[in-house]
Amino acid sequence: MSDVNLPPLPPTGGEIPGRSIVDVVAAQHRELLGLTERLTASPDDPAVASVLVATLSRHLCAEEQYLYPAVRTAVPGGEQIADRELAEDQAILERLRDLERTGDGRDDLAEAVRRHVAADAEELLPLLEQMVPSEDLVRLGNRFETAEEAAPTRPHPSTPSTPPWNKVVDPLVGVADKIRDVISSRATYVRDL
Template identity: 25%
Template structure:
């Protein structure tokens, strides 16, 4: 059975929270690096897919959808800027843990608002079939979008789509040279 869009997004949120916990609770620099890459990979893809699939659905299906989408895009922009800094830090950098904690604090507020308000409103406006189809589109889109943060890129279709399709291959190739955790879904599961 295909999950509804809210379930797919919530699963991404739980994954991000788990990767965050691994980063801040580990004392192993190699493990922290692997989960830093995994966190970045997941959050970048998740954000792009929401902006391309979910936010246009807010605008289409909800009376207050345009305002919701603009607010969420603004929150995403702030998170993308923080993620850009975090993805470029080394575990040995003095600001490594502080940066991920600050990022997660802002992200946690965004997640809470999405899960307790925005996505509930969207689910109420969609049929089960529409929600499941959107969930499929969301998953497919995550394959095509960049896997790193690019905060200066446009955040609305069609320009976000065009820039993302040009940027994504570069990110995806670079991912093959990054370390990722074993036993997680990532672009590079065989790298040790």
């Protein structure tokens, strides 16, 4: 049985479809790095800033809902790692809010994103991959992607960042954000650029 505290798998007799959370997060990190490069290369393009804010807001929300709780449960010393990552994510959300409000802080945000990606790639994801069975990594990946789609598209540093409350509040705030996005015709995905 898994140490990640997920409901049991249905008895299908086959492999679980989907990508592991490690693969999902790594792919999103590549996308985020590409967006930060575009942001610093074209600082006068508000659409790039808008897409980065939305993509990073969704990503951090999903990490808070599924990645960090898995790390807390399955990785020795996971409490400290997750707490450190949550503090760094909080700082990123505040930088995102500043970027969205004033357009300032692009370089600081880009550096914070690079640090976030490096910390996950060098420590957090390899530890998770070693400690959690591959079936559970795929299940977490599926849940991560679902949570990301329901997540807010704007930074909300004052909302809860740990379960269970973030799993309740984030989708509600996400609906409000998405309504605002539609009304304002705001770009929120890379495909919108």
